[in-house]
Amino acid sequence: MNVEYESVSNQEIIRLNQHIEEYEEMFNSIIEPLIMLDENLSFSYVNEAACLMLELSREKLTELRLTDFLEESSFFDFDSLEDSSLKSAHKGKRRVQLLTGTVKELEFIRIGTLTKGKSVFRLEDVSKVEPVEENLMSPELLLGNGEEEGEGILLMDRQGVVVEANSAFTEGLKINKRELIGKKMSELMTYEYEPTVKKGVDKIFSTLKSMGELEVTLHGKPCRFSFSTSSTVGNEYFKSTFSKITESKIMEKKLETSERIFAELFDQSMEGIIFWNEDGIIFRVNQSACKIFESTREEMIGSDTWKYIFKKNHYFKRMLATFERDGQVRDDIFYKMPNNQIKLLELTAKKYEGDGYNVTIFRNATERWEIEKELRKSEKKFRKIFEGSMDGLILWNKEGFTDINESGKVILGISKESLLSLSIQEFIEKIPGNADELSAYMEDVYKKGIYSSVVALKFADGSVKHIEFLTRSNLYSNLNLSVFRDVSKNLEMQEQIRKSDTLHVVGELAAGIAHEIRNPMTALKGFIQLLEDMVQEDFSTYFHIITSEIQRIETIITEFLVLAKPQALQYQEQDVQMIMKETLELLAAQALLNNVRFETDFEGDESNVFCEANQLKQVFINIIKNALEVMPDGGIVRIKSSQVSKKHVCISIIDQGNGISEDKLKKLGEPFYTTKERGTGLGLMVSYKIIEEHNGYIEVESEVDKGTSFHIFLPLRGKAQGTFTR
Template identity: 30%
Template sequence: MGGEAFHTSLFVHNPDGIYSCDIDGNLLDANPAFEQMVGYTVEELKQLTLNAILLPEHMEKRERKVNEVLKGKRQHYELAMIHKSGRRIDTKVRSFPIVVDGEIVGIYKIVKDITEDKRLKEDLQVTRQQLDLFLNNSMDSIIVFDTEHRVLKVNEMFEKVFGWKEQELIGKEAPFIPDYLMDEKESVVQKVIHDRHVVTVETVRKRKDGELVHVSTFITPIFNEAGQVTAYVSTIRDISNRIQIEQALKESERRLRTLINAMPDIVIFKDGEGKWIEANPCILSFLNIQGADYKGKTDRELCKVADDFYREFLLNCEKTDQMVWANEGMTHLEETLIQKNGQTVTFDVIKVPIFYPDGSKKALLVIGRDITERKRTEKLLRKSEKLAVVGQLSAGIAHEIRNPLTALKGFLTLLQKDDKQGNGWYFDVMLSEIDRIESITNQFMAAAKPQAVSYEWHDMHKLLSNVLTIILPEAIMNDIEVVIDEQEKLPPIKCEVNQMKQVFINVLKNAIESMPHGGKITVQTVKVNEEQIFLRVTDTGEGIPKERLPYLGEPFYSLKEKGTGLGLMMCYKIIEEHQGKIHITSKVNEGTTVDIILPVHEPQKLAASGKEI
């Protein structure tokens, strides 16, 4: 190829714009790349002046550079041109003088479009400024590493937290990573390369003074255009305070858990939907669900986990929870749990609802204290108060009865001496009954003030025979059959005879009164062993409801319309003083059975009360 052809090819096919002009600035020629760059054809450009496609503020600069070229000096400079469409074109220009026969006759220019490069450079500058602004104003410590783990950059917060200046670290491996964590560093870097995304690690870093700091580190990979990791950015957040708070919270929770578990009270935490969150061993033991997965279950759902025996208790808890939420405040109530062994446990329960700020349900705290013994003590105190009243009444009644009885007994004694008609047996019965009435009044006095009682040996069969003689007329009047079933000869017992008569009469009278339309009373006597005898009175009367049986023997508790409950109370008291027991069983519309067990041995003395029992 000839030189001219080579020159033409270089001019036409050059990717940069090329044009030439005479010394007056008139365009001589331009290549296709220049035409494409400015949007004008050569013919259009020849009709224009080159200044027409320059930004006005760059005209003076162009004139200055042209003058330098015309002096024979090559020039390199940047100009901004205007595309035919009106958009700006940033260019880099190299100008050469055209010399013919030693004389400069024109200018030859090579123009490179640097619009995109300049934009990228400006964007990069803005990005760097933004990055510097972010790094220096970040509340976290930030480090940039290369792939060899050498430090490229750190921000001001890192310098402040860890004590090293950036100049001390550039190009060095991270001295702030403790030696014993180097293996961890390698594994984290490998994970970043493998997963190609951010990896978070909670670990420890070292300050310049050697102090260790708990941190949360976020490792982010930086990729090049080929997708290769070229660097890493580590964002370090000091979490020492958080760790301390968490440790303090855990310790507090541990102490609270220890306290709750040691409490004899039941403690339950439920969420706003009634699901169990936590419960202490006390309630788990009561419900026998120690090994069950109770968390996240409601009371109703726990019915499937717990024994069916506790279903009613759990469902009742659910109802009272709803009542507490409706009350919107702390609520006191009593809840009763019947255990498998038949014992009834009563809880004094406090339920505290907790709400979110918007008023929605958050949680429910349940604390229950076993007050079974307290309730039993209160019951005994109430009974003691009744007994105190009985004592006062008994003392008054006994005092009023004694005076007329003394007169009656005296006159009967006089009449007995003058008896000439053979009525001695009747006088004996009347005097015996007056003695019994006196004995009863003495017992009334004993209810108010314990007194010494005289115990003597008595034949049980004879004692029962005397009682039946007294009670039989009333039984016949009420169409009641009395059957005596003496299975064997009973040994004598040491007792206060009038008190024992009172017990048997009271029991038999209660049996008669329970059969207003007639019936049958069976009296059985059995020698249990050498130490005890057994007396059973069974009737076919109306019976006693099961729920009332526990209250029999309490003062002022009676099943009779006009009863006071004092008779049966005295029976319990007398048998107890004789070291015996009374046990009553009954079924409604079937009848009642009263079992009396008495010791054969001599009752012991109670030094504290000054009386014999």
């Protein structure tokens, strides 16, 4: 055969280059990861998707072998790939460890053999469920090795020494046959092809055949040949057939290889691919497209590419306008299949104006769309639950807050925007009085996973709320969920129940002993009076002390009886200001002895309430006497009466004593609690009970070293038996 160098016109080369570029651009639309391996498992070619999957650049991968990622190197037998019986798809799974440390389970699917010793594989990551992002293919996959033309025949012995050559070989190399005989073949090769020759020789001895390409220098210029070597009968010599590779043949082989690879990839692609002309008529489809559109290839070819669109609305028209303007478009749109099934398809369309055709790649996104729809529905449902919860809910982590519901904003008195702008530390600094307690609570959350506690939060306005927190750490994606509620009223109610239980016990105790004590006390009082008349000596001082103490005991017994059972009292509408004036007249003498002056400030002429006057007097006396006793050096007791609303009147008694600390203030009104040396604690307890029976309540304010204020709230012109709400 003729092995002379063939000249090729520039126009033909340009045409071939254009075809190759078109196929390369076509392959860029295929998103599967592809690799080309030689017989040594070295990477000859990788596309961008494969680089993304193997987490390395193309330059780095082509320097490596597949065995650099595998525990075992014997994954494929490349010699067997030449066997025509193994041309069917070959699959295998291997666990690979990338250079970044990532471990993946990859499936290798052989989709074709480009040249002897080189095969193309599609990779699938079966270690995860998320689809690999679509990546454009690199043009290297389209490169081939060329075709044979102009055969030269060479005979070599086992040491690679030329023993015979035909004229086609010597003429092609322009070398004298005598000069050739006796030389080793490696002496004719350029330096970089010496390893190829050695590798080919080694393979000849192991498999009795080899093929490939090599380069020789002809008159100072390199020239490439393809060769095929096999053993002769008896295996004494090896016969090599050489064909000179011209530039035209190289380009044609590249084109042929690209066409073959494209055809295989086109039909095996998991994405649907359709080609359509400028009139919108489909002229080529792959099997995946037929499956997506629930149609046969014959039904799709010749049909309008947009006939399956579900609704040609403004959204569709906008997509078409983008395609016409930019020459390409990527979008999601609904299609109606011939069986009336509605599918959401993700499409990528590109226009090739010069060649008169367009290509569209489809992916069925229906399942993803349905999942997203369910997720949106679930998110909406849980958002309603989150926002509608009566308890406060906060999502947070170590860095800050991510969400809070409406109830939480009300309880904490903060807007969502303000809270989300704060870090955890900044939030704690806003309530410095609770910094240590909150920090300890968060530490317990991370230690125990689930933790509950009640924290008394002191706000900037001075108010205090008892907040019960229940937190689960790492509920989702390193987020902690805190459920909290304001239990201040619950704690107050519990305290009232405790006091009520104590009063009940005291009442039962009073009912049991009051009458038993009163009878002997009556006799004792009578005999003391007789004894006082009979004794001649002057013991009046002693008798006075005994009589006053007996009267004090009777007073305590009377207070006990008030607690023992409800009194049969007659409520009448009376002026509470008049009752207070009468009380002040009774205590005027005692106030004068203690150097205390009364100052009154009564708003309006009268404030009528339904009450039992004597009981209110007892309340006023108890509180005013306490005020006199806490001012041994004298002072002023101010009494104010004011209408705080249309239905309520407030009586305030303000002294200038030493005041009461906050911890003691909470215990006022409890049975037997007193701050006086000889007090019983019954006076205020009885006063609280009387006001409660009048549907009122008492509030106390005090500041140490400045004094104490008692505020008595009573309903105006309302029946005492009715309900009175603070």
